[in-house]
Amino acid sequence: MLIVGTIPNKDVPLTIGPVRLEGEFLVVNGQRFARMPGTGAMISAALITTSYLELEPPHVLVIGDIGDIGEKGTRELYDYLIDKVSELLPGVLALHYCLPIMPLMKELCKAITQCSRRPFMIADAGALYAAKGAGLAQEFDLFTPDLTEMGFLADPEAAHPAYVARHLFDCEPQKVPELITVAYNNKDAAKLLLVKGKIDYIASDGKILAKIDKPDIPALEAIGGTGDTITGLVSALIYAGFKPHKAAIVAAKINRVAGKCAQTTPATKVKQIIDQFPLLFKEYLHQSDITPENNNTAT
Amino acid sequence: MAFLKQKKVAFKGDGIIIFQDVAQAIRAEKLMKRDGYEVRLIAPPPEYRVGCDLSLEIDLARLAGIEQLLKEKDATYVGIFPMMKGTAELCDIIKVTDFGQWTMVRAGNMKLAFDKNSGIIVNSSGGGCPDIPYLYAELVDKPLTEAPRPKDRGSTLCAVMLDRAFEVCLSLWQGSRK
Incomplete structure (x- = not known):
């Protein structure tokens, strides 16, 4: 599995390698970064999952980027990936925080077609924006949008969630299935959707496969990184060999229960949620869910 | 609420x-x-x-x-x-949620939460651009009156929306002090 994303520290150069936990920090090839919202939280959730399952840790490709358009962070990240993806050949490729630059996403998807084995493609955050904006949603196997990003996927005119039509943005959780239908009809959804929110929806080809609404922990919405942790969990479970929709259901459940166990308030930090995961894995992760035909553990 | x-x-x-x-x-x-x-x-x-x-x-x-x-x-x-x-x-939706001790303001795709007693920012969430984790580090655990404006430090649409949430949080906090 290869996780790709930006780190909010301009001093981090382009770095690739297996990730490990060292105290409170994630370490890749000598570069340290925090388990904070964004790519750090996503990697942290994935790593804690692979550790429990005794799998090789995720490989990550990261670079420092704080959003300056003129700076080279995201661009350098994509350039490297476009050039090397056919050599890296990840079983699962999870794209996360980055500037949504549509031309780069187009080049990457073109490069993926040259791979001898197509990776399982996951996008969240800026990568999801770029994929939908570029009209490439269907190249992806899984998107993990939150409620507002689901509105974005359902709005054919919007190039970024900040431009979503008012009626789509202001949608109640019960109406998400309508947005899912619209997004699939417009070909703006990945093969599988895990919509994160007050109610988590798992959908494929326009059909709702599962709806998870318990336990209801409203404060999770306020906590930065709790969407990133679901993406990290589901990515690692797919890498482990869970069927994708099963991985999505389990990830959504674990995240909610972790929120409950952490006695979440709006002031809770995401690492407190992540620290609950190992306590829940025994109950929610079963060897019987790991099927050899779904095994993605190459890289 | x-x-x-x-x-x-x-x-x-x-x-x-x-x-x-x-x-x-x-x-x-x-x-x-x-x-x-x-x-x-x-x-x-x-x-x-x-x-x-x-x-x-x-x-x-x-x-x-x-x-x-x-x-x-x-x-x-x-x-x-x-x-x-x-x-x-730009999406102009502002939604305010009362969590008792805390208030969360959502502006479009971005959310900011602060403690009603201290005015300290406790979390920000949403978004997908690289400056959002950076702004999280710059804003969280700082008082609203001393934290930098997201629009002054950020460079993306997500930062613009976070700034709108910040503006409302600051206004609510200052209003509650009068």
């Missing part, structure tokens, strides 16, 4: 300034507002979009003054044109 704030009547212009990136647009907006020009942040038409884009709606009757100001302040832009088809408005 959650409620939506009312939509304000927005300025309507007949011209548009196109920029290379969001940071240029944010800077120009600040300069122009400081000099009393009415402007509005909008999406450029599709032919000028690459993914994270922002332009400014302006009143063309004031073109000469605007050009002069941007030149004086060395503010860069691609061009100034009559209003084009295909522009879009």
Whole structure:
């Protein structure tokens, strides 16, 4: 599995390698970064999952980027990936925080077609924006949008969630299935959707496969990184060999229960949620869910 | 408890300034507002979009003054044109949720939460651009009155929306102190 994303520290150069936990920090090839919202939280959730399952840790490709358009962070990240993806050949490729630059996403998807084995493609955050904006949603196997990003996927005119039509943005959780239908009809959804929110929806080809609404922990919405942790969990479970929709259901459940166990308030930090995961894995992760035909553990 | 704030009547212009990136647009907006020009942040038409884009709606009757100001302040832009088809408005939804000791404000796709007793920012969530984790580190655990404005430190549309949430949080906090 290869996780790709930006780190909010301009001093981090382009770095690739297996990730490990060292105290409170994630370490890749000598570069340290925090388990904070964004790519750090996503990697942290994935790593804690692979550790429990005794799998090789995720490989990550990261670079420092704080959003300056003129700076080279995201661009350098994509350039490297476009050039090397056919050599890296990840079983699962999870794209996360980055500037949504549509031309780069187009080049990457073109490069993926040259791979001898197509990776399982996951996008969240800026990568999801770029994929939908570029009209490439269907190249992806899984998107993990939150409620507002689901509105974005359902709005054919919007190039970024900040431009979503008012009626789509202001949608109640019960109406998400309508947005899912619209997004699939417009070909703006990945093969599988895990919509994160007050109610988590798992959908494929326009059909709702599962709806998870318990336990209801409203404060999770306020906590930065709790969407990133679901993406990290589901990515690692797919890498482990869970069927994708099963991985999505389990990830959504674990995240909610972790929120409950952490006695979440709006002031809770995401690492407190992540620290609950190992306590829940025994109950929610079963060897019987790991099927050899779904095994993605190459890289 | 959650409620939506009312939509304000927005300025309507007949011209548009196109920029290379969001940071240029944010800077120009600040300069122009400081000099009393009415402007509005909008999406450029599709032919000028690459993914994270922002332009400014302006009143063309004031073109000469605007050009002069941007030149004086060395503010860069691609061009100034009559209003084009295909522009879009930034999402203007503001939703406030009361969590007892904490208040969360959502502006479009971004959320900011603060402690009602101390005015300290306790979390920010939403978004997908690289400056959002950076702004999290810059804002969280700081008092609203001392934290930097997201628009001053960020460079993307997500930062613009986070700034709107920040503005409402600050207003609610200051209002509660009176």
